[in-house]
Amino acid sequence: PLSPQTRAARVRVGKGDKPVTYEQAHPPHYIAHRKGWLSLHTGNLHGEAGAAERAVEDSFLRRFMFGTFPGLLVDEVVLKRRGNLLVVCALLARALPPNKIYFLVGYAETLLSHFYKCPVRLELQTVPARVVYKYL
Amino acid sequence: NLMGARLAGSHVDTQEPKTNPLVSISDEPETLYKRLSLLVKGHDKAVLDSYEYFAVLAAKELGISVEKVDKPPKTIERFTLLKSVHIYKKHRVQYEMRTHYVCLELKYLTSSTAAVYLEYVQRNLPEGVAMEVKKTKIERIPEHIKKPVWDTLPQVEEAEVKS
Numbered sequence: 318p319l320s321p322q323t324r325a326a327r328v329r330v331g332k333g334d335k336p337v338t339y340e341q342a343h344p345p346h347y348i349a350h351r352k353g354w355l356s357l358h359t360g361n362l363h364g365e366a367g368a369a370e371r372a373v374e375d376s377f378l379r380r381f382m383f384g385t386f387p388g389l390l391v392d393e394v395v396l397k398r399r400g401n402l403l404v405v406c407a408l409l410a411r412a413l414p415p416n417k418i419y420f421l422v423g424y425a426e427t428l429l430s431h432f433y434k435c436p437v438r439l440e441l442q443t444v445p446a447r448v449v450y451k452y453l
Numbered sequence: 454n455l456m457g458a459r460l461a462g463s464h465v466d467t468q469e470p471k472t473n474p475l476v477s478i479s480d481e482p483e484t485l486y487k488r489l490s491l492l493v494k495g496h497d498k499a500v501l502d503s504y505e506y507f508a509v510l511a512a513k514e515l516g517i518s519v520e521k522v523d524k525p526p527k528t529i530e531r532f533t534l535l536k537s538v539h540i541y542k543k544h545r546v547q548y549e550m551r552t553h554y555v556c557l558e559l560k561y562l563t564s565s566t567a568a569v570y571l572e573y574v575q576r577n578l579p580e581g582v583a584m585e586v587k588k589t590k591i592e593r594i595p596e597h598i599k600k601p602v603w604d605t606l607p608q609v610e611e612a613e614v615k616s
Contacts (some may be wrong), residue, residue, distance in 0.1 A: 399579075
C-alpha cells in the first residue's frame with residue numbers, strides 16, 4: 318500500500334497545461350505491469366554479477382546521449398545488451414537536417430566503441446513532435 | 454546471355470562434387486549426450502514465454518526430442534533501505550527483483566547436434582535474459598568394471614581348503 322506522500326519518479330498533478338509522455342506519467346510501481354524497462358541486462362538476475370558496472374555505464378551513456386543530441390531527445394534512451402553488443406535506442410525530434418544527424422550517429426558510435434571496447438550500435442527513430450500521453 | 458551463364462555454371466557439378474567449407478566430417482566417434490538441460494532466467498515473463506516457444510520450435514525443426522518444459526517458481530530478492538540521506542530511520546523504501554525461470558530438457562543428442570542447436574539458440578537470446586546449460590554425457594562402462602572381481606581370481610583357494 319503506497320502512501321500519498323511518496324514523490325519518487327512521479328509528475329505531480331497541476332493545472333492541465335503540462336504535457337507528459339507515457340514514460341513520465343506512470344509511477345515506478347507500474348514497472349512490470351504497464352511500463353517496461355529502460356535498460357536491459359543480466360546483471361540484476363538471481364545469481365548473476367556485474368550489476369554495478371552496468372549501472373555506471375548506463376548513467377554515463379544517458380548523459381552522453383543527452384549531450385550529443387542537444388534538445389533532440391524526445392523520450393528516455395533505451396539500452397539493450399546482447400552478449401558483447403550494446404544497442405542504444407533513442408527517439409529524436411526532426412529539428413536537425415539528416416546530414417548532421419548522420420555525423421552525430423557516426424561520432425557517437427565510434428567514440429563509444431573505443432571507450433567501452435565493445436561494438437556499439439545506435440538505433441534511432443525520428444518523430445515529428447514529442448508524443449504526449451496526457452496533460453497534467 | 455542468361456542461358457549461356459546457366460550452362461556454364463552447371464557443368465562444374467558433374468566434374469567434382471561441391472564441398473561446403475563450413476561442414477567438416479571427422480571419423481572419430483561423437484560424444485553422446487543423454488540430456489541437455491537449459492535453464493533460462495529473466496525478469497520479464499512474457500519475454501521468457503516467447504523464447505520458450507522459439508526454442509521448442511527450433512528443437513522440433515531440427516528433430517530433437519523435447520523431454521519436458523518445466524517452469525520453476527520465481528525467486529524474489531527484496532531489500533529495505535533508508536528513504537532519506539541523513540536521518541529519519543522510521544521511513545524506509547523497499548525494492549525487489551523478480552527472476553522468472555524456464556527449464557527446457559532435451560534428450561538424446563549428439564555433440565554436433567548439440568553444438569548447432571546451442572549456437573542457434575544462444576545467438577538469438579534476447580537482452581536481459583540469461584541461460585545456463587548442463588549436459589549429461591553417456592560413456593561406455595570401462596573394461597575393468599564389467600566382470601565382478603571374485604570371478605577373475607584363480608582357483609587356488611579350493612585346493613588349499615581341501616588339503
